Amino acid sequence: MERIMTFLLCLVAFSITVTSGHDNVCFRPQLAANIEMTGLQRFFNPGAELALSCKQGYTPVLGPRTIVCIASGEWTKTKLLCIPKRCPYPDLLSNGELDYEDTVYQSTINYTCHEGYTLVGAATAECLANGTWSTAVPECKSVTCGLAPIPQFGMIVYDRRISGNTTEYGDRGTYKCLPPHVIIGEPRAECTASGTWTKTPECQVVTCPPPVNIDRGYMSSNDQRDYDYMETVKYGCNGDYVLEGNLEIVCQQNGKWSEKPSCKAPCSIAIQRGRILYKGRKLWIENLNPNKVLHKEIVSVYCRDKARNCGYAVPTQCIDGKLKIPDCFEHPGSAEYTLNSGSLPSEITQC
Numbered sequence: 001m002e003r004i005m006t007f008l009l010c011l012v013a014f015s016i017t018v019t020s021g022h023d024n025v026c027f028r029p030q031l032a033a034n035i036e037m038t039g040l041q042r043f044f045n046p047g048a049e050l051a052l053s054c055k056q057g058y059t060p061v062l063g064p065r066t067i068v069c070i071a072s073g074e075w076t077k078t079k080l081l082c083i084p085k086r087c088p089y090p091d092l093l094s095n096g097e098l099d100y101e102d103t104v105y106q107s108t109i110n111y112t113c114h115e116g117y118t119l120v121g122a123a124t125a126e127c128l129a130n131g132t133w134s135t136a137v138p139e140c141k142s143v144t145c146g147l148a149p150i151p152q153f154g155m156i157v158y159d160r161r162i163s164g165n166t167t168e169y170g171d172r173g174t175y176k177c178l179p180p181h182v183i184i185g186e187p188r189a190e191c192t193a194s195g196t197w198t199k200t201p202e203c204q205v206v207t208c209p210p211p212v213n214i215d216r217g218y219m220s221s222n223d224q225r226d227y228d229y230m231e232t233v234k235y236g237c238n239g240d241y242v243l244e245g246n247l248e249i250v251c252q253q254n255g256k257w258s259e260k261p262s263c264k265a266p267c268s269i270a271i272q273r274g275r276i277l278y279k280g281r282k283l284w285i286e287n288l289n290p291n292k293v294l295h296k297e298i299v300s301v302y303c304r305d306k307a308r309n310c311g312y313a314v315p316t317q318c319i320d321g322k323l324k325i326p327d328c329f330e331h332p333g334s335a336e337y338t339l340n341s342g343s344l345p346s347e348i349t350q351c
């Protein structure tokens, strides 16, 4: 207990000495952000002047830049501010991007190039204390490829004129094969971001087997040989058969012929008595000689509307030898047909 008391007394005595010994001096001033002063002293006598300055990278505004210790032990006031230096706004980077948040002292810019471009120069820049960027704006240089590989029996046509033996990222071309070779693979190619061309196609000879005839038809060529890619053969149909599909087949890239046409049969109209409408003309069935219409042709027969006692034409189509007579058609008896033909649905008032 006694020891603690002694210690406390000593402390009191000490602090009195300090205070009385430095009466009316100024303490080292509290400075606003980024302001500097010279010297390391802790106490200043009245009348002492203190020069203030800005830290490196900061510019002084307002003032005064000197403060004075006055008799009351206080410093004179100052409105001095130190604001960071600003670097010029950076130039844009063609084929690349720059990332930065600010352009003041110590800000940084990150440079990156778009795909297919490589950065030549520094990838970052920092705003220095003297308001300049630490490095110049870099460049984004295009990735280059050599000339595109050429397949045997093939060639490439570039989309733009290429001089020398380098091409750039994004350069494109189209491969072609010399006939009768056919391109196997993708004809379009381009210089990729990795500096290589996309896959080179191959040129192969393609042939098709001798073409096969069609039923009720004939071919323009009967040669029993292999046919080259793109060779064609024409077909025709015998007599009243009608060709449906393409007149011509072609030997395709896959070594197969394109789809053959077919010959479709004509139809006969399965009525013995009555009038029909055919090609815009009304005619008695016996006057259609021979009784035959071609595939896809349309013929109308006449039906009767019994309630209103009027006649009307009902169309039907010949499909590969089949012509359906509409259900409403009624075959007249032979007596009615010869003696009273004026009462047939084709002859009475039309609905």
Ligand SMILES: *[C@@H]1O[C@H](CO)[C@@H](O)[C@H](O)[C@H]1NC(C)=O
Pocket: 099, 100, 101, 108, 109, 110
């Ligand atoms: C720049 O890149 C560095 C490192 O990748 C990153 O820490 C920083 O945030 C980037 N700065 C900007 C402004 O994008």
Ligand SMILES: *[C@@H]1O[C@H](CO)[C@@H](O)[C@H](O)[C@H]1NC(C)=O
Pocket: 128, 130, 132
């Ligand atoms: C700015 O400071 C840097 C690094 O200290 C120096 O290399 C550059 O020359 C200075 N620029 C100017 C314009 O003073």
Ligand SMILES: *[C@@H]1O[C@H](CO)[C@@H](O)[C@H](O)[C@H]1NC(C)=O
Pocket: 146, 165
């Ligand atoms: C480009 O061509 C020149 C001369 O024809 C040759 O010396 C050089 O090696 C070629 N460069 C490439 C990348 O093929």
